[in-house]
Amino acid sequence: MQAVSRAHALDVSSPAFSITSPEVRAARESSWYATTPYGIAILRYDEMGRLLKHPKLRQGSVAWPAHNGVDEGPFADWWASWILNQEGEEHHRLRRLMNPAFSPKLIGGLVPRFQALGDELIDGFAAPDRCEFVGEFAEPYAARVIAIMLGLPEEEWPIIAEVSATIGLAMGVTLRDDLPRIEAALERLYQYADALIADRRATPREDFVTALVNASCDGDGRLSAAELRDGLVLLIFGGFDTTRNQLGLAIQTFSEHPDQWALLAGRPDLGKAAVEEVMRVNPTVRWVTREVLEDFEFQGLTLTAGTTLHLYSESAGTDPRAFTAGFDITADRKPHFGFGGGAHHCLGHFVARSDMSEALPLLARRLPEIRVLPDSSWLPDSGNTGAITLPVGFAPGH
Amino acid sequence: MKVIVDMDVCESHGQCAIAAPEVFAINDAGELEYNAEPDSAMRENVEEAADVCPVQAITVED
Numbered sequence: 307m308q309a310v311s312r313a314h315a316l317d318v319s320s321p322a323f324s325i326t327s328p329e330v331r332a333a334r335e336s337s338w339y340a341t342t343p344y345g346i347a348i349l350r351y352d353e354m355g356r357l358l359k360h361p362k363l364r365q366g367s368v369a370w371p372a373h374n375g376v377d378e379g380p381f382a383d384w385w386a387s388w389i390l391n392q393e394g395e396e397h398h399r400l401r402r403l404m405n406p407a408f409s410p411k412l413i414g415g416l417v418p419r420f421q422a423l424g425d426e427l428i429d430g431f432a433a434p435d436r437c438e439f440v441g442e443f444a445e446p447y448a449a450r451v452i453a454i455m456l457g458l459p460e461e462e463w464p465i466i467a468e469v470s471a472t473i474g475l476a477m478g479v480t481l482r483d484d485l486p487r488i489e490a491a492l493e494r495l496y497q498y499a500d501a502l503i504a505d506r507r508a509t510p511r512e513d514f515v516t517a518l519v520n521a522s523c524d525g526d527g528r529l530s531a532a533e534l535r536d537g538l539v540l541l542i543f544g545g546f547d548t549t550r551n552q553l554g555l556a557i558q559t560f561s562e563h564p565d566q567w568a569l570l571a572g573r574p575d576l577g578k579a580a581v582e583e584v585m586r587v588n589p590t591v592r593w594v595t596r597e598v599l600e601d602f603e604f605q606g607l608t609l610t611a612g613t614t615l616h617l618y619s620e621s622a623g624t625d626p627r628a629f630t631a632g633f634d635i636t637a638d639r640k641p642h643f644g645f646g647g648g649a650h651h652c653l654g655h656f657v658a659r660s661d662m663s664e665a666l667p668l669l670a671r672r673l674p675e676i677r678v679l680p681d682s683s684w685l686p687d688s689g690n691t692g693a694i695t696l697p698v699g700f701a702p703g704h
Numbered sequence: 705m706k707v708i709v710d711m712d713v714c715e716s717h718g719q720c721a722i723a724a725p726e727v728f729a730i731n732d733a734g735e736l737e738y739n740a741e742p743d744s745a746m747r748e749n750v751e752e753a754a755d756v757c758p759v760q761a762i763t764v765e766d
Binding site for chain 2 (some may be wrong): 359360361398401402406409410411464641646647648649655
Protein backbone atom coordinates (compact mmCIF):
# COMPACT_ATOMS: atom_id res chain seq x y z
CA MET A 307 0.00 0.00 0.00
CA GLN A 308 1.53 3.29 -1.12
CA ALA A 309 0.51 5.31 1.93
CA VAL A 310 2.26 2.85 4.21
CA SER A 311 5.52 2.79 2.27
CA ARG A 312 5.77 6.59 2.34
CA ALA A 313 5.31 6.90 6.11
CA HIS A 314 8.51 7.89 7.91
CA ALA A 315 9.71 6.38 11.19
CA LEU A 316 10.32 8.98 13.92
CA ASP A 317 12.44 8.31 17.01
CA VAL A 318 10.12 10.31 19.22
CA SER A 319 11.18 8.74 22.52
CA SER A 320 14.65 10.33 22.33
CA PRO A 321 14.92 13.55 24.40
CA ALA A 322 16.84 15.03 21.47
CA PHE A 323 13.91 14.52 19.10
CA SER A 324 12.15 17.75 18.10
CA ILE A 325 8.60 17.98 16.84
CA THR A 326 9.44 21.27 15.10
CA SER A 327 12.44 19.76 13.27
CA PRO A 328 12.86 19.56 9.47
CA GLU A 329 12.61 15.78 9.95
CA VAL A 330 8.97 16.03 11.05
CA ARG A 331 8.19 18.59 8.35
CA ALA A 332 9.57 16.15 5.77
CA ALA A 333 7.54 13.30 7.27
CA ARG A 334 4.41 15.48 7.04
CA GLU A 335 5.07 16.17 3.35
CA SER A 336 5.53 12.47 2.71
CA SER A 337 2.44 11.15 4.51
CA TRP A 338 -0.33 12.13 6.92
CA TYR A 339 1.18 9.83 9.52
CA ALA A 340 4.51 8.44 10.76
CA THR A 341 5.43 5.45 12.88
CA THR A 342 6.99 5.93 16.32
CA PRO A 343 8.16 3.73 19.22
CA TYR A 344 4.78 4.47 20.87
CA GLY A 345 2.57 3.74 17.87
CA ILE A 346 1.42 6.15 15.16
CA ALA A 347 1.95 9.93 14.90
CA ILE A 348 -0.70 11.97 13.05
CA LEU A 349 0.94 14.93 11.28
CA ARG A 350 -1.69 16.80 9.22
CA TYR A 351 -4.59 19.07 10.16
CA ASP A 352 -7.46 17.37 8.36
CA GLU A 353 -6.61 13.90 9.67
CA MET A 354 -6.04 15.19 13.20
CA GLY A 355 -9.40 16.96 13.18
CA ARG A 356 -11.19 13.78 12.13
CA LEU A 357 -9.36 11.47 14.52
CA LEU A 358 -9.59 13.77 17.54
CA LYS A 359 -13.29 12.97 18.02
CA HIS A 360 -13.42 9.60 16.26
CA PRO A 361 -15.90 7.19 17.94
CA LYS A 362 -13.52 4.23 17.55
CA LEU A 363 -10.82 5.95 19.60
CA ARG A 364 -10.63 6.64 23.32
CA GLN A 365 -8.36 9.07 25.17
CA GLY A 366 -5.04 7.23 25.11
CA SER A 367 -2.85 8.75 27.83
CA VAL A 368 -3.76 5.81 30.07
CA ALA A 369 -0.95 3.79 28.42
CA TRP A 370 1.75 6.48 28.86
CA PRO A 371 3.35 5.15 32.09
CA ALA A 372 3.52 1.64 30.57
CA HIS A 373 5.12 3.08 27.42
CA ASN A 374 7.85 4.35 29.71
CA GLY A 375 8.27 1.12 31.68
CA VAL A 376 6.36 2.40 34.72
CA ASP A 377 3.77 -0.23 35.63
CA GLU A 378 3.12 0.30 39.34
CA GLY A 379 3.69 2.62 42.28
CA PRO A 380 2.18 5.89 43.49
CA PHE A 381 2.67 7.67 40.17
CA ALA A 382 1.05 4.89 38.12
CA ASP A 383 -1.87 4.80 40.59
CA TRP A 384 -2.39 8.56 40.46
CA TRP A 385 -2.14 8.63 36.66
CA ALA A 386 -4.79 5.91 36.38
CA SER A 387 -7.10 7.99 38.60
CA TRP A 388 -7.01 11.07 36.35
CA ILE A 389 -10.31 12.22 34.95
CA LEU A 390 -8.40 12.30 31.63
CA ASN A 391 -7.94 8.56 31.88
CA GLN A 392 -11.57 7.74 32.74
CA GLU A 393 -14.22 7.08 30.13
CA GLY A 394 -18.01 6.96 29.92
CA GLU A 395 -20.18 7.50 32.99
CA GLU A 396 -17.23 7.66 35.40
CA HIS A 397 -15.66 10.43 33.33
CA HIS A 398 -18.94 12.31 32.97
CA ARG A 399 -19.64 12.25 36.73
CA LEU A 400 -16.19 13.64 37.57
CA ARG A 401 -16.34 16.19 34.78
CA ARG A 402 -19.68 17.57 35.94
CA LEU A 403 -18.37 17.92 39.48
CA MET A 404 -15.30 19.83 38.25
CA ASN A 405 -17.07 22.04 35.68
CA PRO A 406 -18.44 24.69 38.09
CA ALA A 407 -14.91 25.82 39.02
CA PHE A 408 -14.26 26.74 35.38
CA SER A 409 -17.49 28.46 34.40
CA PRO A 410 -16.88 31.32 31.95
CA LYS A 411 -19.22 33.52 34.01
CA LEU A 412 -17.11 32.99 37.11
CA ILE A 413 -13.87 33.58 35.24
CA GLY A 414 -15.12 36.81 33.63
CA GLY A 415 -15.31 38.30 37.12
CA LEU A 416 -11.65 37.50 37.78
CA VAL A 417 -10.21 39.48 34.85
CA PRO A 418 -9.34 42.57 36.96
CA ARG A 419 -7.40 40.33 39.33
CA PHE A 420 -5.46 38.78 36.46
CA GLN A 421 -4.55 42.28 35.21
CA ALA A 422 -3.48 43.48 38.66
CA LEU A 423 -1.40 40.36 39.15
CA GLY A 424 0.40 40.83 35.83
CA ASP A 425 1.20 44.45 36.65
CA GLU A 426 2.41 43.56 40.13
CA LEU A 427 4.82 40.94 38.78
CA ILE A 428 6.28 43.27 36.13
CA ASP A 429 6.62 46.03 38.75
CA GLY A 430 8.68 43.55 40.78
CA PHE A 431 11.27 42.74 38.10
CA ALA A 432 14.76 43.15 39.53
CA ALA A 433 16.28 44.82 36.44
CA PRO A 434 14.87 47.56 34.17
CA ASP A 435 15.72 45.90 30.86
CA ARG A 436 15.76 42.12 31.37
CA CYS A 437 14.24 39.31 33.42
CA GLU A 438 14.19 35.53 33.69
CA PHE A 439 10.72 35.24 32.24
CA VAL A 440 9.76 31.81 33.61
CA GLY A 441 10.84 32.45 37.22
CA GLU A 442 9.85 36.11 37.40
CA PHE A 443 6.58 36.02 35.47
CA ALA A 444 5.25 32.73 34.04
CA GLU A 445 5.58 30.68 37.24
CA PRO A 446 4.17 33.17 39.77
CA TYR A 447 1.45 34.20 37.32
CA ALA A 448 0.29 30.65 36.58
CA ALA A 449 0.53 29.53 40.21
CA ARG A 450 -1.27 32.56 41.63
CA VAL A 451 -4.08 32.22 39.09
CA ILE A 452 -4.59 28.68 40.42
CA ALA A 453 -4.53 30.05 43.97
CA ILE A 454 -7.17 32.64 43.04
CA MET A 455 -9.35 30.01 41.32
CA LEU A 456 -9.17 27.50 44.18
CA GLY A 457 -9.17 29.97 47.07
CA LEU A 458 -5.62 29.10 48.20
CA PRO A 459 -3.34 31.64 49.89
CA GLU A 460 -1.54 33.41 47.02
CA GLU A 461 1.69 33.63 49.02
CA GLU A 462 1.90 29.83 48.84
CA TRP A 463 2.52 30.02 45.10
CA PRO A 464 6.15 28.80 45.27
CA ILE A 465 5.01 25.42 46.66
CA ILE A 466 2.40 25.06 43.91
CA ALA A 467 4.95 26.05 41.27
CA GLU A 468 7.74 23.80 42.46
CA VAL A 469 5.79 20.58 42.90
CA SER A 470 3.66 21.11 39.80
CA ALA A 471 6.65 21.81 37.55
CA THR A 472 8.27 18.59 38.80
CA ILE A 473 5.11 16.54 38.28
CA GLY A 474 4.90 18.06 34.81
CA LEU A 475 8.02 16.11 33.87
CA ALA A 476 5.67 13.12 33.74
CA MET A 477 4.29 14.47 30.46
CA GLY A 478 7.70 14.19 28.84
CA VAL A 479 9.76 11.42 27.27
CA THR A 480 12.22 11.40 30.22
CA LEU A 481 9.45 10.21 32.60
CA ARG A 482 11.28 7.09 33.70
CA ASP A 483 14.51 8.89 34.67
CA ASP A 484 12.55 11.61 36.47
CA LEU A 485 10.25 9.20 38.32
CA PRO A 486 11.81 9.48 41.83
CA ARG A 487 11.54 13.29 41.72
CA ILE A 488 8.01 13.10 40.31
CA GLU A 489 6.83 10.73 43.04
CA ALA A 490 8.38 12.89 45.79
CA ALA A 491 6.62 15.97 44.38
CA LEU A 492 3.37 14.04 44.09
CA GLU A 493 3.61 13.06 47.76
CA ARG A 494 4.07 16.72 48.72
CA LEU A 495 1.11 17.78 46.61
CA TYR A 496 -1.09 15.10 48.20
CA GLN A 497 -0.11 16.44 51.64
CA TYR A 498 -1.00 19.93 50.44
CA ALA A 499 -4.38 18.70 49.15
CA ASP A 500 -5.06 16.85 52.42
CA ALA A 501 -4.40 20.02 54.43
CA LEU A 502 -6.71 21.95 52.11
CA ILE A 503 -9.48 19.36 52.51
CA ALA A 504 -9.09 19.40 56.32
CA ASP A 505 -9.25 23.19 56.32
CA ARG A 506 -12.50 23.29 54.32
CA ARG A 507 -14.07 20.59 56.48
CA ALA A 508 -13.25 22.62 59.60
CA THR A 509 -14.18 26.01 58.15
CA PRO A 510 -16.41 25.67 55.09
CA ARG A 511 -16.46 28.57 52.63
CA GLU A 512 -18.64 29.61 49.73
CA ASP A 513 -16.13 28.21 47.25
CA PHE A 514 -15.47 25.43 44.79
CA VAL A 515 -13.15 23.41 47.03
CA THR A 516 -15.78 23.38 49.78
CA ALA A 517 -18.36 22.22 47.22
CA LEU A 518 -16.07 19.35 46.18
CA VAL A 519 -15.39 18.45 49.81
CA ASN A 520 -19.14 18.39 50.46
CA ALA A 521 -19.66 16.12 47.45
CA SER A 522 -17.36 13.58 49.14
CA CYS A 523 -19.13 13.66 52.51
CA ASP A 524 -20.85 10.59 53.91
CA GLY A 525 -24.41 10.60 52.69
CA ASP A 526 -23.64 12.54 49.51
CA GLY A 527 -21.50 9.99 47.71
CA ARG A 528 -20.98 11.85 44.43
CA LEU A 529 -17.24 11.70 45.00
CA SER A 530 -15.11 9.23 46.95
CA ALA A 531 -12.44 10.39 49.39
CA ALA A 532 -9.72 9.12 47.03
CA GLU A 533 -11.30 10.89 44.05
CA LEU A 534 -11.40 14.14 46.00
CA ARG A 535 -7.65 13.98 46.75
CA ASP A 536 -6.74 12.83 43.25
CA GLY A 537 -8.91 15.51 41.71
CA LEU A 538 -7.49 18.38 43.75
CA VAL A 539 -3.94 17.29 42.97
CA LEU A 540 -4.81 17.24 39.28
CA LEU A 541 -6.52 20.65 39.37
CA ILE A 542 -3.51 22.28 41.03
CA PHE A 543 -0.89 20.62 38.84
CA GLY A 544 -2.81 20.70 35.56
CA GLY A 545 -3.66 24.35 35.77
CA PHE A 546 -0.14 25.43 36.60
CA ASP A 547 2.11 23.46 34.32
CA THR A 548 0.43 24.08 31.00
CA THR A 549 -0.07 27.80 31.60
CA ARG A 550 3.54 28.32 32.68
CA ASN A 551 4.76 26.50 29.59
CA GLN A 552 2.38 28.23 27.21
CA LEU A 553 3.38 31.70 28.41
CA GLY A 554 7.08 30.97 27.79
CA LEU A 555 6.28 29.58 24.35
CA ALA A 556 4.27 32.72 23.57
CA ILE A 557 7.30 34.86 24.39
CA GLN A 558 9.48 32.64 22.19
CA THR A 559 7.11 33.07 19.24
CA PHE A 560 6.56 36.81 19.66
CA SER A 561 10.30 37.47 20.06
CA GLU A 562 10.64 36.08 16.53
CA HIS A 563 7.86 38.42 15.29
CA PRO A 564 8.61 41.89 16.71
CA ASP A 565 6.03 43.56 14.45
CA GLN A 566 3.29 41.41 15.97
CA TRP A 567 4.48 42.19 19.51
CA ALA A 568 4.38 45.93 18.76
CA LEU A 569 0.91 45.54 17.25
CA LEU A 570 -0.38 43.69 20.33
CA ALA A 571 1.05 46.39 22.62
CA GLY A 572 -1.24 48.96 21.04
CA ARG A 573 -4.21 46.65 20.52
CA PRO A 574 -5.07 44.83 23.78
CA ASP A 575 -8.32 43.77 22.10
CA LEU A 576 -6.14 41.35 20.08
CA GLY A 577 -5.18 39.48 23.27
CA LYS A 578 -7.66 36.66 22.66
CA ALA A 579 -6.57 36.24 19.04
CA ALA A 580 -2.92 36.31 20.13
CA VAL A 581 -3.50 33.36 22.48
CA GLU A 582 -5.21 31.36 19.71
CA GLU A 583 -2.50 32.14 17.15
CA VAL A 584 0.32 31.23 19.57
CA MET A 585 -1.42 27.98 20.48
CA ARG A 586 -1.80 27.12 16.81
CA VAL A 587 1.89 27.45 15.94
CA ASN A 588 3.54 26.78 19.32
CA PRO A 589 1.28 24.76 21.66
CA THR A 590 2.75 23.36 24.89
CA VAL A 591 0.73 20.18 24.44
CA ARG A 592 2.71 18.91 21.46
CA TRP A 593 0.57 15.84 21.10
CA VAL A 594 -2.92 14.71 22.04
CA THR A 595 -3.17 10.97 22.68
CA ARG A 596 -5.78 8.48 21.51
CA GLU A 597 -6.01 4.68 21.67
CA VAL A 598 -7.76 2.48 19.15
CA LEU A 599 -10.78 0.71 20.70
CA GLU A 600 -11.49 -1.68 17.81
CA ASP A 601 -9.80 -2.33 14.46
CA PHE A 602 -10.82 0.03 11.66
CA GLU A 603 -9.60 1.36 8.31
CA PHE A 604 -8.61 4.99 8.05
CA GLN A 605 -7.30 6.36 4.74
CA GLY A 606 -5.91 3.02 3.66
CA LEU A 607 -4.28 2.26 6.98
CA THR A 608 -5.58 -0.42 9.33
CA LEU A 609 -5.58 0.89 12.89
CA THR A 610 -5.59 -2.08 15.25
CA ALA A 611 -7.14 -2.19 18.72
CA GLY A 612 -4.76 -1.08 21.45
CA THR A 613 -2.57 1.05 19.15
CA THR A 614 -1.63 4.48 20.53
CA LEU A 615 -2.06 7.48 18.23
CA HIS A 616 -0.27 10.70 19.04
CA LEU A 617 -1.97 13.60 17.26
CA TYR A 618 0.67 16.30 16.72
CA SER A 619 -1.03 19.61 17.44
CA GLU A 620 1.91 21.77 16.32
CA SER A 621 2.40 19.83 13.11
CA ALA A 622 -1.34 20.03 12.37
CA GLY A 623 -1.44 23.72 13.31
CA THR A 624 1.33 24.60 10.84
CA ASP A 625 0.18 22.22 8.09
CA PRO A 626 0.43 24.16 4.82
CA ARG A 627 -2.61 22.25 3.52
CA ALA A 628 -4.74 24.03 6.13
CA PHE A 629 -2.99 27.34 6.88
CA THR A 630 -1.18 30.05 4.96
CA ALA A 631 2.38 30.46 6.21
CA GLY A 632 3.27 32.94 8.91
CA PHE A 633 2.26 34.18 12.33
CA ASP A 634 -0.45 36.85 12.24
CA ILE A 635 -2.70 37.71 15.18
CA THR A 636 -5.12 39.55 12.90
CA ALA A 637 -5.67 36.58 10.57
CA ASP A 638 -8.93 34.62 10.56
CA ARG A 639 -7.86 31.03 11.28
CA LYS A 640 -9.49 27.64 11.61
CA PRO A 641 -9.62 26.21 15.15
CA HIS A 642 -6.35 24.88 16.55
CA PHE A 643 -6.07 21.69 18.61
CA GLY A 644 -4.06 23.06 21.52
CA PHE A 645 -6.83 22.21 24.00
CA GLY A 646 -7.50 18.76 22.55
CA GLY A 647 -11.12 18.04 21.68
CA GLY A 648 -14.19 15.93 22.29
CA ALA A 649 -15.28 14.57 25.67
CA HIS A 650 -11.81 15.26 27.14
CA HIS A 651 -11.52 18.82 25.79
CA CYS A 652 -9.37 20.78 28.24
CA LEU A 653 -11.41 21.48 31.37
CA GLY A 654 -9.51 24.66 32.22
CA HIS A 655 -9.46 26.29 28.78
CA PHE A 656 -11.69 29.26 29.72
CA VAL A 657 -9.36 30.31 32.52
CA ALA A 658 -6.23 29.62 30.44
CA ARG A 659 -7.61 31.68 27.56
CA SER A 660 -8.71 34.43 29.89
CA ASP A 661 -5.53 34.76 31.96
CA MET A 662 -3.22 34.56 28.94
CA SER A 663 -5.29 36.99 26.88
CA GLU A 664 -4.83 39.52 29.71
CA ALA A 665 -1.14 38.74 30.25
CA LEU A 666 0.09 38.93 26.66
CA PRO A 667 -1.05 42.48 25.76
CA LEU A 668 0.14 43.70 29.16
CA LEU A 669 3.56 42.15 28.57
CA ALA A 670 3.67 43.55 25.03
CA ARG A 671 2.95 47.07 26.29
CA ARG A 672 5.36 47.01 29.22
CA LEU A 673 8.19 44.90 27.73
CA PRO A 674 8.63 46.36 24.23
CA GLU A 675 11.19 45.00 21.77
CA ILE A 676 11.39 41.72 23.69
CA ARG A 677 14.16 39.29 22.70
CA VAL A 678 15.37 35.97 24.04
CA LEU A 679 18.87 36.17 25.59
CA PRO A 680 21.43 33.32 25.62
CA ASP A 681 21.33 30.41 28.08
CA SER A 682 17.63 29.57 28.06
CA SER A 683 16.85 25.95 28.99
CA TRP A 684 14.03 23.86 27.60
CA LEU A 685 12.06 20.68 28.15
CA PRO A 686 12.31 18.13 25.29
CA ASP A 687 10.39 19.38 22.24
CA SER A 688 7.70 16.69 22.52
CA GLY A 689 5.04 15.65 25.05
CA ASN A 690 4.29 18.83 26.99
CA THR A 691 7.10 21.24 26.13
CA GLY A 692 8.17 24.67 27.32
CA ALA A 693 10.98 26.78 28.70
CA ILE A 694 12.50 25.86 32.07
CA THR A 695 14.37 29.17 32.17
CA LEU A 696 13.98 31.95 29.62
CA PRO A 697 16.16 35.04 30.04
CA VAL A 698 14.73 37.91 27.97
CA GLY A 699 15.76 41.49 27.31
CA PHE A 700 13.50 44.41 26.43
CA ALA A 701 13.52 48.18 26.02
CA PRO A 702 14.03 49.63 29.51
CA GLY A 703 11.53 51.57 31.54
CA HIS A 704 8.71 49.07 32.12
CA MET B 705 -37.68 27.06 26.88
CA LYS B 706 -35.92 27.36 23.52
CA VAL B 707 -32.43 26.08 22.76
CA ILE B 708 -30.48 27.58 19.88
CA VAL B 709 -27.14 26.15 18.76
CA ASP B 710 -25.03 28.15 16.32
CA MET B 711 -24.01 25.28 14.04
CA ASP B 712 -21.42 27.48 12.30
CA VAL B 713 -19.61 27.69 15.62
CA CYS B 714 -20.30 24.18 17.00
CA GLU B 715 -17.25 21.89 16.85
CA SER B 716 -19.10 18.77 18.11
CA HIS B 717 -16.98 18.30 21.23
CA GLY B 718 -20.08 16.92 22.97
CA GLN B 719 -19.66 18.63 26.34
CA CYS B 720 -23.36 19.58 26.16
CA ALA B 721 -24.26 15.90 25.82
CA ILE B 722 -22.37 15.19 29.05
CA ALA B 723 -24.14 17.99 30.92
CA ALA B 724 -27.64 17.44 29.50
CA PRO B 725 -27.87 14.03 27.79
CA GLU B 726 -31.70 14.31 27.74
CA VAL B 727 -31.42 17.22 25.29
CA PHE B 728 -28.11 16.91 23.42
CA ALA B 729 -26.43 13.93 21.72
CA ILE B 730 -23.57 13.30 19.33
CA ASN B 731 -24.80 10.91 16.63
CA ASP B 732 -22.84 8.09 14.97
CA ALA B 733 -21.63 10.51 12.29
CA GLY B 734 -20.09 12.64 15.04
CA GLU B 735 -22.61 15.47 14.62
CA LEU B 736 -24.70 17.23 17.24
CA GLU B 737 -28.42 16.50 17.50
CA TYR B 738 -30.59 18.28 20.04
CA ASN B 739 -34.13 19.00 21.16
CA ALA B 740 -34.74 22.69 20.43
CA GLU B 741 -37.76 22.94 22.77
CA PRO B 742 -37.05 20.80 25.82
CA ASP B 743 -39.27 20.63 28.87
CA SER B 744 -38.57 23.41 31.35
CA ALA B 745 -37.72 20.75 33.96
CA MET B 746 -34.46 20.35 32.02
CA ARG B 747 -33.52 23.96 32.53
CA GLU B 748 -30.69 23.50 35.01
CA ASN B 749 -28.91 20.93 32.89
CA VAL B 750 -29.45 22.89 29.67
CA GLU B 751 -27.94 26.00 31.24
CA GLU B 752 -25.00 23.92 32.41
CA ALA B 753 -24.62 22.66 28.82
CA ALA B 754 -24.55 26.24 27.52
CA ASP B 755 -22.04 27.21 30.18
CA VAL B 756 -19.59 24.39 29.47
CA CYS B 757 -19.70 24.53 25.66
CA PRO B 758 -16.04 25.13 24.71
CA VAL B 759 -17.01 27.43 21.83
CA GLN B 760 -20.06 28.95 23.58
CA ALA B 761 -22.38 28.05 20.70
CA ILE B 762 -25.52 27.46 22.82
CA THR B 763 -28.14 30.05 23.68
CA VAL B 764 -31.10 29.40 25.99
CA GLU B 765 -34.25 31.52 25.69
CA ASP B 766 -37.54 31.53 27.61
